[in-house]
Amino acid sequence: MAHRRKRANELFLSGWTQAEVAEQLGVSPSTLSSDLRALREEWRKENLATTAQHIDRELTSLAMDERDARDGLAASVEQKDKARWHEVILKIRDRRAKLLGLDAPAKVEQKTVLEVEKPIRVEGDLELEQLVRQAAARAYGPNGTERPVEPKIETPAAVNGNDDRPHA
Secondary structure: OHHHHHHHHHHHHOOOOHHHHHHHHOOOHHHHHHHHHHHHHHHHHHHHHHHHHHHHHHHHHHHHHHHHHHHHHHHOOOHHHHHHHHHHHHHHHHHHHHHHOOOOOOOOOOOOHHHOOOOOOOOOOHHHHHHHHHHHHHHEOOOOOEOOOOOOOOOHHHHOOOOOOOOO
């Protein structure tokens, strides 16, 4: 089986279709599909191991660099030298955080409808213009602050007027 999978891998990676590979090896398409699935799982495990080794080496290197930078900071007398070493240490820490996936995504500022530079203009369609005004009035208070959204949930019975629940 190992030899078949190796040969299937070679043929598949050289551009053969799954049907062609299955025919060449004398196996069913489902058997070949299982072989390729097993190969992909092996590749995934190998890549994870390789990636983990790379991360470990990089973290070790960063730890040694940070130790050297802290030694340089401790030996510094002048303020400009200390500032430079602090900058180096911060860059090392940023690199470590990115490597470990600890860097937070950049905050994206979102504008409300009232902050948009060019407001939406609906002219000519009075019904649509009225709907836009009503929506803005519901979403924002008189001073332009956003109102909290409190969804009204109606049961099908309440919509049809058949709500038998006691009312407060």
